[in-house]
Amino acid sequence: MAPPIKPQRPPHSEKNPFRGDIREFRSALTDWFLENGRDLPWRTFPPRDPYSVLVSEIMLQQTQVATVIDYYERWMERFPDIQALAAAPENDVLHAWQGLGYYSRARNLHAAAKLIARDYGGAFPQKAERILALPGVGPYTAAAVATFAFDMPTPPVDANILRVAARLLDYRKPTDSAAGLSHIRDIAQQWQPSAEEGGAGIFNEALMELGALVCTPRTPLCSACPVRIFCRAQEPETLPIKRPRPRKVELEEHCGWIVRDGQVLLEQQTGKRWRGLWRLPLLTEPHSGIPLAALTYPFTHHRVSLSVFPGTTPLFLTENQRWFPFPELEAVPMTAPHRRALRKLLLDKS
Ligand code: SF4
Known part of the structure; x- marks a missing residue:
């Protein structure tokens, strides 16, 4: 619980050109959030469970909230705590993740x-440097866990916070440059309540929620904004400024549809990308003609065109190839584009 708000002179400097009293800003924003914040399954007050924060934050990287809700609920049913996840076989973990990508x-x-179960007896580490040392946890996720679960003044600057901050300050330099991002991070840090004041977790969540619900990318709802008196933006829809994007690189992916006695041939990926997941076997030679199935999907800065052609049964299977009976296919962990292609092929076949 945050202590009572005391009046304070507004901080105003070249480094922190905030318009108004930062405590009044925090108070207005937090009050609005407590009234209007969405009821999301990972939002439990107080305190939030660090494991559920970690799961939701990792799922929310690259994926929309509406999509994550179902995955999160199923995941937490299947792996309700650190110990349950640590003890699960990798195949189950990948299968539960199927469809989320990356x-x-x-x-x-x-x-x-596994590391938390082994090194900390299943108790989530609370020190920032230990959270940051967990596999797959970068500065953003570590800051999110530290602030949402342990109320630390560590702003997790995501796209929402970045946009809100750029608009509040009318910051008109690119925010996707190292200098721009670092500037916004510094500013967001200066806005944090001290550890004695408390309430950093809710304040940071409120900043994000403002960006998600009110200070939206294309049409910010400024007339309904709870902090508009603190905002300097003249043309908010033009902010944040971004550098021109490089064009997407087009890639072709040709795969084979090889069936035999009610079974389909799949191969398990061994490279960094999608390691351990199954896919339709890659054709070694590019194929021409009309594909049995075709779709496109984005992958980082690529746009991949996946085409599936009839393939011939190989004399010998490679180490990472296997026949799967049709009824078992839904339980096989696969990449989302290959799953979509496979479903179409099975539908056309029936
Ligand atoms: S007044 Fe408009 S631009 Fe400024 S923070 Fe609110 S919604 Fe965003």
């Missing part, structure tokens, strides 16, 4: 749970 996140989450 599977290294699931592997890292699994490795983090």
Whole structure:
């Protein structure tokens, strides 16, 4: 619980051109959040469970809230705590993650749970440097766990906080440069309540929620904004400023549809990308003609065109290839694009 708000002269300097009294700002924003914040399954007050914060934050990287809700609830039913996740086989973990993409996140989450179970007896570490040392936990996620679960004044500067801060300050330099991001991070740090004041976790969550619900990317709802008197933005929809984006690189991926006696041939990926997941076997030679299935999917700064052609049964299987009976396919951990292609092929076949 935050202590009573005391009046304070507004901080104003070149480094922190905040408009108004930062304590009044925090108070207005937090009050609004407590009234209007979404009821999300990982938001439990107070305190939040660090494991659930970690799971939700890792799922929310690259994935929308609406999509994450179902995955999060199923995940927490299947792996309700660190010990349950640490004890699970990797195949179960990947299967539970299936559809969320970027599977290294699931592997890292699994490795983090094992490390916490082994080194800390299952108790989540509370020191910032120990949280940061967990597999797959970068500065943003460590800051999120520290502030949401342990109320530390560590602002997790995501796209929402960055946008809100850039607009409040009318910051008109690129925020996707190292200098711009570092400037916004410094500012967000200066806005934090001290450890004695408390309430950093709720304040940071409120900043994010403002960005998600009110200070939205295209059409910010300034007339309904609880902190508009603190805002300097003249043309908020033009902020934050970003550098021009490089064009997406087009990639072709040709795979084979090889079936035999009610079974389909799949291969397990061994490279860094999607390691451990199964896919339709990659054709060694590019194929021409009309594919049995075709779709496109984004991958980092690539746009991949996946085409599946009829393949011939190989004489010998490689180490990472296996036949799977049709009824077992839904339980096999696969990449989302290959799952979509496989479902289409099975549908066309029936
Ligand atoms: S007044 Fe508008 S631009 Fe400023 S913080 Fe509120 S919603 Fe964002």
